[in-house]
Amino acid sequence: MTGDLARFSVNQMTLRQLSLPELTAACVRLGVPAVGLWREPVRAYGVEAAAALVRDAGLTVSSLCRGGFFTTRTSPDDNRAAVDEAAALGTDTLVLVSGGLPPGSRDLAGARARIAEAIAELVPYAASRNVRLAVEPLHPMYAADRCAISTLDQALTIAEAFPADRVGVVVDTYHVWWDERAPAAAIRAAMAGRLHSFQLADWTTPLPAGVLNGRAQLGDGVIDLSAWCSLLDGAGYHGPVEVELFNDALWAREGLVVLAETVARYRRIRESGIPEK
Incomplete structure (x- = not known):
């Protein structure tokens, strides 16, 4: 393996305390070639202005987060807007956090079916803008309120209904490290060209009270991050980390x-x- 930064990307949320100009300046200073962006701060700054800022700094955008929440609060128009924003920023990857149970519902299978239907509805528009949809499974503790898609196998079941260059998956170590089936699913995704985003974060115990903000710095937790990198390198994934x-x-x-x-x-x-x- 190599320790150079050619494939390294830092997600904007890792450095939430920095403004977008501060983030781009920090990346340039330290030789970081790519950033993953989030819609809310990008929209606050201005999508076109953000695109120009990142482009002029010589950075690439590895992904935009997020579309989705298909079962709860996000409208089809907003997801189409997310696709447009990804295209404007110059990234081909829109990360989807799919949404949990609708208010008052206990129908997890129904929520997953609705997610699959909503993604199918979004695919043609995303294809017209040359943007790939990347379905991200979240840890099962988020199934009720944030994402009913909890495993890579579930995400791949949705993605495999479409061409690989249109719908794929996200491997986020924080969310999938616990699943004994995840390595095989990740290899399957990578070999099929469906691994559209690979994200690193570590897991520590005890989890903090605000569990959403419990992603640990690399090496501070229990996940074998090096093994995950080696696994996906060996499966032919050469995209951003x-x-x-x-x-x-x-x-x-x-x-x-x-x-x-x-x-x-x-x-x-x-x-x-x-x-x-």
């Missing part, structure tokens, strides 16, 4: 320092598999 951390303690620190630390941890994982804390 995006670090996405939701962590209150990291957000309280100086952003450039956090980015430098993240880069160093990534390099150690890729070189030796033994990141230093």
Whole structure:
């Protein structure tokens, strides 16, 4: 494996304390070639302005998060807008967080069926804008309120109804590391060209009270991140490796320092598999 940064990307949420201009400047300073962006801060800055800022900094956009929430609060118009924003930013990958149970419902199978239907409705529009839809499974603890798609196998079942260059999946180590079937599913996705995004975050225990913000810095937890990188390298995945951390303690620190630390941890994982804390 290599510890260079050619495939490294930092997700905007890892450095939520930085404005978009500060984030791009930090990436340029540390030689980070790519960023994963989120719709809310991008829209606040202005989509076209954000696209110009990132482009002028020489960065690429590895993904845009997020579309989805098909079962709850997001309209088809908003998901089409998400596709348009991805295209404007120059990324071909829109991450989908699919949504949990509708209010008052206990029908998990029905929620998953609705998600599949809504993705099918969105595919033609995304294809017309040359944007791929990347279905992200979230840890089962989020099934009720955020994402009824909990495993890579479930995500692939949806994706495989469409061409690989139109719908694929996200492998986020934080969400799938626990599943003994996930490595085989990840290999299947990569070999079929359906692995559209690969994200790293670690898992620590006990989880913080605000579990959503419990994604640990690389090497601080229990996930064998080096093994995941080796697995997907061997399966033929050559795309970006995006670090996405939701962590209150990291957000309280100086952003450039956090980015430098993240880069160093990534390099150690890729070189030796033994990141230093």
